[in-house]
Amino acid sequence: MIARAGRRVLGLSRPRTLDLKIFQSTRWSSSSPRQWSTPLAKRIAEAIATTGPISIAAYMRQCLTSPDGGYYTANREGRDQFGQKGDFVTSPEISQIFGELFGLWLLTEWMMQGRKRQGVEIIEVGPGRGTLMDDILRTVSTFKSLASSIENIYLVEASPSLRAAQKDLLCGDSALEEVSTGYRSTSKYAGLPITWCEDIRFVPNEPDKTPFIFAHEFFDALPIHAFQSVPPSQTPTQTLSTPTGQISLNRPKTEAQKPQWRELLVSPTVPSSIITSLATSIPSTKSKDPKPDFQLSLAKASNPSSLLLPNQSQRYKDLLSTADAVIEISPESQSYVAEFARRIGGSKNSGSTASSGVPPAPRKSEPSGAALILDYGPAETIPSSTLRGIRSHQLVSPLADAGEVDLSADVDFMALVEAALGGSNNVEVHGPVEQGVFLEQMGIKERAEMLIRGLEKSGGQGTEVAGSRDQHPANSAADIETKKKAIGAAVERLVSRLPGRGMGTLYKALAIVPERGGKRPVGFGGGLGV
Numbered sequence: 001m002i003a004r005a006g007r008r009v010l011g012l013s014r015p016r017t018l019d020l021k022i023f024q025s026t027r028w029s030s031s032s033p034r035q036w037s038t039p040l041a042k043r044i045a046e047a048i049a050t051t052g053p054i055s056i057a058a059y060m061r062q063c064l065t066s067p068d069g070g071y072y073t074a075n076r077e078g079r080d081q082f083g084q085k086g087d088f089v090t091s092p093e094i095s096q097i098f099g100e101l102f103g104l105w106l107l108t109e110w111m112m113q114g115r116k117r118q119g120v121e122i123i124e125v126g127p128g129r130g131t132l133m134d135d136i137l138r139t140v141s142t143f144k145s146l147a148s149s150i151e152n153i154y155l156v157e158a159s160p161s162l163r164a165a166q167k168d169l170l171c172g173d174s175a176l177e178e179v180s181t182g183y184r185s186t187s188k189y190a191g192l193p194i195t196w197c198e199d200i201r202f203v204p205n206e207p208d209k210t211p212f213i214f215a216h217e218f219f220d221a222l223p224i225h226a227f228q229s230v231p232p233s234q235t236p237t238q239t240l241s242t243p244t245g246q247i248s249l250n251r252p253k254t255e256a257q258k259p260q261w262r263e264l265l266v267s268p269t270v271p272s273s274i275i276t277s278l279a280t281s282i283p284s285t286k287s288k289d290p291k292p293d294f295q296l297s298l299a300k301a302s303n304p305s306s307l308l309l310p311n312q313s314q315r316y317k318d319l320l321s322t323a324d325a326v327i328e329i330s331p332e333s334q335s336y337v338a339e340f341a342r343r344i345g346g347s348k349n350s351g352s353t354a355s356s357g358v359p360p361a362p363r364k365s366e367p368s369g370a371a372l373i374l375d376y377g378p379a380e381t382i383p384s385s386t387l388r389g390i391r392s393h394q395l396v397s398p399l400a401d402a403g404e405v406d407l408s409a410d411v412d413f414m415a416l417v418e419a420a421l422g423g424s425n426n427v428e429v430h431g432p433v434e435q436g437v438f439l440e441q442m443g444i445k446e447r448a449e450m451l452i453r454g455l456e457k458s459g460g461q462g463t464e465v466a467g468s469r470d471q472h473p474a475n476s477a478a479d480i481e482t483k484k485k486a487i488g489a490a491v492e493r494l495v496s497r498l499p500g501r502g503m504g505t506l507y508k509a510l511a512i513v514p515e516r517g518g519k520r521p522v523g524f525g526g527g528l529g530v
Helices: 039-051 056-065 096-112 131-140 144-149 160-171 253-257 304-311 331-345 413-423 435-442 444-458 477-495
Strands: 120-125 150-156 177-179 182-186 193-197 210-216 225-230 239-242 245-248 260-268 294-298 326-329 370-376 388-391 394-396 406-408 427-434 507-514
Touching: 039 056, 039 260, 039 294, 056 225, 056 260, 056 406, 096 131, 096 144, 096 210, 096 370, 096 435, 096 444, 096 477, 120 131, 131 150, 131 160, 131 210, 144 150, 160 182, 160 193, 210 331, 225 294, 225 304, 260 304, 304 326, 331 370, 331 413, 331 427, 331 507, 413 427, 413 507, 427 435, 435 444, 435 477, 435 507, 444 477
Parallel strands: 120 150, 120 210, 150 193, 210 370
Antiparallel strands: 177 182, 182 193, 225 260, 225 326, 239 245, 260 294, 370 507, 388 394, 388 406, 427 507
16 A cells, blocks of 8 residues: 555655666657547647647646646546555545644744744645644644633645535534635634635735644655756757747757766657666556556757756856756745745845745744644755556556646755745745654654543444544453554554655655754754754
């Protein structure tokens, strides 16, 4: 089974270089209409026929969020991406303790920042079915002073079906009304208002508020661009390929003597061709499985993305001279985390529009709030060739069955760090640290022991265990033992560092907090008195 924090298969090694064939432009005969795996695949192919090959980012965006058949946005009755019957299992569903520790982390940061009595906001991006937020709010509601300081809860969600699932879990029968920023209902916890927005830009940003932002398994689903370093050309390239045609560059011939970044693009496969497996996908062992609808090819010339994105960080520039090096960059991820930083610390360019074109955040008299990010990816290195597809808890080609397969890629944590520090002068970033380390410092094992003692105290009499979300109390000694083992196994799965056994090493935690002289947050080597 695959855990998507689980979205990933654990313990499976993946090559770090791309086994790539350079394919020529694809054409197919109109006399024998091609059969596409999904209606969305057909629409993507038709668009490519008009504009030419597209970036991996554009392909991912269509596959995941297209209103016409996207994985998260299509209205498929009875379809649930999460859980045993879906495509992947998430950490909050593995154990309630995971979400409870998020709530405790919020509590500790709130205490370290002076226990503000009002203006506290909770924001979650990509809240899934709402399980994590449910555990956070259940935990926070037990701390009355903190709970009374919370004014608003915002969920950033683009999927109507997931929004409906979140509303049912978090608000029950409370009415859902449409408001200027999205939709609003009332939480079953202390009657707190919950507002759904399609993008974080629609979440109000007021300088006197204290936002606590959570992003769990969010960044790995954001679109990526991939680039490969190519050796110097014998013939200088004097044109730039754009969607509207070729543009003369008038650049010195000496540039052709240097390596260049070229973007990896998505184009349809030739129906009768046998496509070489890419390092971005796990080849199927079933001969009856259809070939992917699409393939990756290397752009013949530089394009705007390859000229701009790899030059934004010295980390990328340092790899340009490495022949055939492949890097993945997610501008959308960097934009999101910079927005987190601005909401916590205020804009780096208060009073003027930033060079990115994003309106500056209001000036904050005092930085406040925090962001906690947990996701999958390397701690320091740049992700390379990590695009993957997951369906029914199995790794599949990301270039087949568009809209029916979950797509994701490793998170570049160092890029997030750079973006956060570039977003505001008044924040500091801690981590990434391994998930196992973070959860153990937060007390996951101690909380598991509390739940187990509660089970033992219930005596198998069918009574509910205090603080447990389990709706099926133990009715016998055998039930107690089964539940005790399940609690232990869940904790082990979340913190284990053994390859193939758990998520403790593969998943990382990152925190953004107000600048405070390096005082580390709880879970990152710090404590309330540190």
